[in-house]
Amino acid sequence: MEKVQVNDSELVSAYIKGNEDAFGTLVEKYKHRIYTTIYLVVKTEEVAQDLMQDTFIKAIKTLRGGRYNEEGKFLPWILRIAHNLAIDYFRRERRYPNVVFEDGSHVFNSLNFSEESVETLQIKRESHEQLRSLIKCLPEQQREVLVMRHYEDMSFQEIADATGVSINTALGRMRYALINLRKMMSKNKYAYDTNLYTKSK
Amino acid sequence: MRMTQISTLNQNDVIRYLYNETTPQENDRIVEALLFDVELLEFYLESVETKEGLDQVIMTPPRKVINNILAYSKKYAIEA
Numbered sequence: 001m002e003k004v005q006v007n008d009s010e011l012v013s014a015y016i017k018g019n020e021d022a023f024g025t026l027v028e029k030y031k032h033r034i035y036t037t038i039y040l041v042v043k044t045e046e047v048a049q050d051l052m053q054d055t056f057i058k059a060i061k062t063l064r065g066g067r068y069n070e071e072g073k074f075l076p077w078i079l080r081i082a083h084n085l086a087i088d089y090f091r092r093e094r095r096y097p098n099v100v101f102e103d104g105s106h107v108f109n110s111l112n113f114s115e116e117s118v119e120t121l122q123i124k125r126e127s128h129e130q131l132r133s134l135i136k137c138l139p140e141q142q143r144e145v146l147v148m149r150h151y152e153d154m155s156f157q158e159i160a161d162a163t164g165v166s167i168n169t170a171l172g173r174m175r176y177a178l179i180n181l182r183k184m185m186s187k188n189k190y191a192y193d194t195n196l197y198t199k200s201k
Numbered sequence: 202m203r204m205t206q207i208s209t210l211n212q213n214d215v216i217r218y219l220y221n222e223t224t225p226q227e228n229d230r231i232v233e234a235l236l237f238d239v240e241l242l243e244f245y246l247e248s249v250e251t252k253e254g255l256d257q258v259i260m261t262p263p264r265k266v267i268n269n270i271l272a273y274s275k276k277y278a279i280e281a
């Protein structure tokens with residue numbers, strides 16, 4: 001039986017016309033991407049869950065309100081909503097340095113990259129979980145560029161425009177993000193088994 | 202100082218290459234540079250490995266969050 005491929009633009013149009021299943025398909029299709037993007041900015045699951053819902057509430061109101069005008073580009077559009085909400089939250093919260101970690105513990109987090117913060121990182125069993133933790137230790141500007149390029153799929157020029165810096169600055173921040181992740185992996189004696197990262201065929 | 206500057210620019214080029222933002226002409230020059238510059242090659246290979254790791258950082262929201270979103274959409278449609 002031949003599978004019918006429906007693109008995002010068609011799903012969006014169907015949803016605007018009242019097809020709830022089309023919306024469900026979009027949510028399922030992009031839930032990981034959107035949630036991961038939000039989480040890596042705000043750094044706590046509870047907040048990421050709230051902002052994930054806020055993102056879709058905003059999207060629903062815009063789509064159903066007839067104000068959506070980015071046909072065919074649903075993912076970048078909704079990722080931008082998610083990113084803006086996450087950044088707004090992060091910048092608001094920055095004034096209060098107490099951060100609640102996933103395990104519920106409160107730790108002082110200066111939000112700066114430091115030897116101590118790396119050393120106090122809890123070692124996770126799964127390699128990808130550990131990498132996720134290490135991303136959270138990156139300085140804000142580096143983490144922002146890394147999330148925007150890798151998870152939001154924005155070009156370096158788009159990131160430069162969105163953050164008000166030159167493309168070389170954006171590239172430099174990405175470069176340091178990659179280098180710092182690598183350093184943190186080494187310092188944590190991170191068993192970086194590349195076999196874990198081989199995509200299933 | 203000059204050496205550092207050259208190295209920085211090259212690494213930025215490698216990052217653009219890593220994320221498919223280089224032109225075919227630039228690709229040729231970068232591939233050639235990787236053949237002759239061991240440090241640059243090391244940076245590229247490490248970056249590839251880190252990028253592959255980043256691809257695996259995928260989080261799944263709890264089912265209740267998805268259910269809340271879908272329920273909100275249905276409710277919004279009824280109320281509109």
